[in-house]
Amino acid sequence: MSTVETAAAPSTAAAPKRKYFAIDGWGALVVPLVIFLVVVFLVPLVAMLVKSFTDPEPGFGNYVAVFAEPLYMKVIMNTFYVALLVTLVTLLLAYPYAYLMTLVPPLWRNIMMVIMLIPFWTSVLVRSFALIVLLRDTGVINTMLTDIGAIDEPITMLRTFSGVVFGMVQVSLPFAVLPMYATMSGIDNRLGLAAQNLGARPSGAFWRIFVPLSVPGVAAGLLLTFIQALGYYITPALLGGPQNTMIGELIVQQVSAVLRYGFAAALATMLLVLTLVLLGVAGKFLNLEKALMRRS
Amino acid sequence: MNRKLVITVAGIATASLAVVGCAGGATDEASEKSLTMVDWGGETQRVAMEQLYQPWAEEFGVAMKEDSPTDYAKLDAMVQAGKVNWGTVEVEPNFTETACAAGTLTKLDDAVKRAAEEHGVDPVTMSDCGIPILQYSFTIGYNTEKFPDAHPTTWAEFFDTEKFPGKRGFWKYATGGIFEAALIADGVAPEDLYPLDLDRAFKKLDTIKSDIVWYDTGDQQTQLVASGEAPLVQAWNGRIFKAQASGQPVANEYGEALGTYEQIVIPKGYANADLAQEWMQWVLATPAAQAEYSKQTGYGPVTPAALELLSADEQKELPNSAENQAKMAAMIDYGYWAEHYSEVTEQMNVWMAG
Numbered sequence: 001m002s003t004v005e006t007a008a009a010p011s012t013a014a015a016p017k018r019k020y021f022a023i024d025g026w027g028a029l030v031v032p033l034v035i036f037l038v039v040v041f042l043v044p045l046v047a048m049l050v051k052s053f054t055d056p057e058p059g060f061g062n063y064v065a066v067f068a069e070p071l072y073m074k075v076i077m078n079t080f081y082v083a084l085l086v087t088l089v090t091l092l093l094a095y096p097y098a099y100l101m102t103l104v105p106p107l108w109r110n111i112m113m114v115i116m117l118i119p120f121w122t123s124v125l126v127r128s129f130a131l132i133v134l135l136r137d138t139g140v141i142n143t144m145l146t147d148i149g150a151i152d153e154p155i156t157m158l159r160t161f162s163g164v165v166f167g168m169v170q171v172s173l174p175f176a177v178l179p180m181y182a183t184m185s186g187i188d189n190r191l192g193l194a195a196q197n198l199g200a201r202p203s204g205a206f207w208r209i210f211v212p213l214s215v216p217g218v219a220a221g222l223l224l225t226f227i228q229a230l231g232y233y234i235t236p237a238l239l240g241g242p243q244n245t246m247i248g249e250l251i252v253q254q255v256s257a258v259l260r261y262g263f264a265a266a267l268a269t270m271l272l273v274l275t276l277v278l279l280g281v282a283g284k285f286l287n288l289e290k291a292l293m294r295r296s
Numbered sequence: 297m298n299r300k301l302v303i304t305v306a307g308i309a310t311a312s313l314a315v316v317g318c319a320g321g322a323t324d325e326a327s328e329k330s331l332t333m334v335d336w337g338g339e340t341q342r343v344a345m346e347q348l349y350q351p352w353a354e355e356f357g358v359a360m361k362e363d364s365p366t367d368y369a370k371l372d373a374m375v376q377a378g379k380v381n382w383g384t385v386e387v388e389p390n391f392t393e394t395a396c397a398a399g400t401l402t403k404l405d406d407a408v409k410r411a412a413e414e415h416g417v418d419p420v421t422m423s424d425c426g427i428p429i430l431q432y433s434f435t436i437g438y439n440t441e442k443f444p445d446a447h448p449t450t451w452a453e454f455f456d457t458e459k460f461p462g463k464r465g466f467w468k469y470a471t472g473g474i475f476e477a478a479l480i481a482d483g484v485a486p487e488d489l490y491p492l493d494l495d496r497a498f499k500k501l502d503t504i505k506s507d508i509v510w511y512d513t514g515d516q517q518t519q520l521v522a523s524g525e526a527p528l529v530q531a532w533n534g535r536i537f538k539a540q541a542s543g544q545p546v547a548n549e550y551g552e553a554l555g556t557y558e559q560i561v562i563p564k565g566y567a568n569a570d571l572a573q574e575w576m577q578w579v580l581a582t583p584a585a586q587a588e589y590s591k592q593t594g595y596g597p598v599t600p601a602a603l604e605l606l607s608a609d610e611q612k613e614l615p616n617s618a619e620n621q622a623k624m625a626a627m628i629d630y631g632y633w634a635e636h637y638s639e640v641t642e643q644m645n646v647w648m649a650g
Contacts, residue, residue, distance in 0.1 A: 136525050
C-alpha cells in the first residue's frame with residue numbers, strides 16, 4: 001500500500017518541474033512517516049533476513065531445509081497461483097462495479113459504496129465463519145437447494161479450491177474497487193463524447209478512451225489485491241482443504257507452534273524474493289511505475 | 297505557513313513517535329503484588345480465573361490480571377527481551393519440556409514439587425518447570441441424531457466408514473492424537489504405541505483420507521459435529537461436554553479415549569515468580585477450587601481429593617473418573633512429542649497436501 005502512496009506523492013508535488021526530489025518545507029512532513037517505516041518495517045525486515053541465516057546456527061541450513069522437502073516450493077507456487085487467480089477474478093468483478101458507480105446517480109453510488117464497504121468493516125475471521133455457514137454441506141445454500149428439490153446430494157463447496165477463491169475474492173473486492181473508482185471518477189466523460197463526436201462508436205470510445213485512462217486505478221487495485229492475497233492464510237485455512245494450503249499458514253505454524261524461527265524466516269524470505277522477482281518481470285512488460293503514476 | 301513552522305511540526309511529530317515507541321517498556325508488575333494468568337481464552341479461561349485464581353487472590357490480597365491466548369512465540373520473545381509480564385501460563389506439556397530444557401521457564405521450587413507429591417498428582421504429568429492443571433481426553437465426539445442407536449466405541453470403528461458412514465473430523469495438529477488413534481485402530485497395543493510407527497499410521501490414515509475434515513479451533517470442532525457435516529470427530533471432551541450442555545445433539549464416547557493434560561508454567565524472569573509458585577501450592581492443596589472448575593468445564597481435576605468432591609453424575613463427564621479412566625487406551629507421551637514434534641509436523645503437512 002505504501003508503495004503506491006509514496007510513489008504517487010512526489011509526482012504530485014513535482015509534476016510541473018518534472019523532478020522527483022524537489023523537496024520544499026512541506027517535504028519535511030514526510031520525515032515522521034519515513035522514520036515510522038524504518039522502525040516498524042525496515043528494521044524487522046532486516047532482522048528477519050538475518051535470522052534466516054543465523055537461527056539456529058549460522059549458514060544456509062534453513063534454505064537447504066526449504067529445498068530438501070518439495071512441499072514448501074509446491075505450497076509457495078500454489079500461493080502464487082491462487083493469488084493470481086484471485087486477482088484476475090477480482091478484476092473481472094471489480095471493474096464493471098467501479099464503472100457502474102461512476103454512471104449511477106449519487107444516491108445509488110452511495111448505496112453501492114456502502115454495500116461494498118460493510119463487509120470490509122467486519123473482521124476477516126467473522127466473514128470466513130459466515131461463509132462456512134453458507135457453503136458447507138449442511139449449510140444454507142445446500143439445504144435450500146435440497147428443500148426445493150433442485151439437487152439430491154449436497155454440492156461440496158467448502159474445503160475446495162473454488163471455496164478458497166470465492167472467499168478471497170470477497171475479501172479483496174474493496175481493495176480493487178476503491179482505487180479503480182477513484183481513478184474512473186476523475187475521468188472527464190466529455191472525452192468519450194468527443195470521441196463519439198469524431199466518429200467513434202460508443203464501444204470504441206469506451207475501449208480506446210475510457211479504459212486506457214482508467215489504467216492507473218486498475219494497476220493500483222491489482223497490485224493491492226495480489227500482494228495482500230499472497231499473505232492470506234485465515235481464509236484459505238477455513239474455507240479450503242489441506243491441498244489449498246498457502247505459505248502464510250505454514251509460516252505461522254513454524255513461528256507459533258513449531259518455534260523454528262529461522263526456518264520460518266527463510267520461508268518468508270523466499271516468498272518476498274519471489275514476489276519481488278515476479279513484480280520485476282511484470283514491471284518489464286507492464287511498466288507498472290508509469291501505469292501507477294500516470295495522471296488521468 | 298512558513299518553512300520553520302513546518303519543520304517544527306515535523307520535529308514534534310517525530311519526537312512523539314519516538315516517545316510512543318519507548319512507552320511500552322515500563323514494567324509495572326515488579327513492585328506491586330499482582331499475578332497475570334494466561335490461558336487459551338474463551339469460556340475455559342473465564343472459569344479458570346473465577347475458580348482457580350480469584351479465591352486465592354482475595355485471600356492473599358493479590359491483584360489478578362489476565363491475558364490470552366497462550367502464544368509460545370510471544371512467551372519466547374518476552375523472555376529473550378527480558379520484559380516478562382506473563383506470570384502463570386497454561387501450555388501443552390511438550391512445550392514445557394522443550395522450553396524447560398532451553399531455559400525459558402522458571403524451575404519449580406521444592407515446595408511446589410512436595411505439594412504435588414503430597415496431594416497425589418500423577419508424577420507422569422509433573423515437570424521440573426510446570427504443574428498439571430487439568431486432565432482431558434481425546435474422545436470420539438459423535439452426533440446423536442446421525443447415530444441414535446449405535447455409534448463407534450473404538451478407534452477401529454471410528455475408522456470404519458462402511459459401518460458408520462460420514463466425514464471424520466481431526467485436529468490439524470500433530471500432537472492432537474490423530475496418529476495414536478490411527479495406530480490403535482490398526483491393532484497396535486496401547487503399551488507399544490511409542491515410539492510411533494508413523495509409516496503404519498499414515499497407511500491407516502490413507503484408508504479414510506477422502507473422508508477427513510480438519511479443524512483448527514474448538515469452535516470449528518463443535519460446529520462440524522453438531523451440524524452433522526462431520527458426524528464423528530476426534531474431540532476434546534470438554535468442548536463436546538459444553539456443546540451437549542447447551543442442547544446440541546452431540547456426545548462424548550470415552551471408549552479408547554486418549555488421555556492428555558495441560559500444564560501451568562512460569563516464564564523465566566517473571567518478577568512475581570515467587571507469588572506464582574505460592575499460587576501453585578495453593579491450587580494443588582485446594583480440592584474445592586479444582587472440583588468447581590471441573591464441574592463447569594468438563595476437564596478433570598489433577599488431585600484425587602478434588603475428584604472425590606464430585607458426584608457420580610458429575611464424574612461421568614470427566615476423563616479421569618474411575619469409570620472413564622478404565623476405558624482409556626493410553627496417555628499421550630509428551631516426552632516423545634517434545635523430541636519429534638517438528639519433524640512429524642512436516643511429514644503431516646506433506647501427507648495432507650499429497
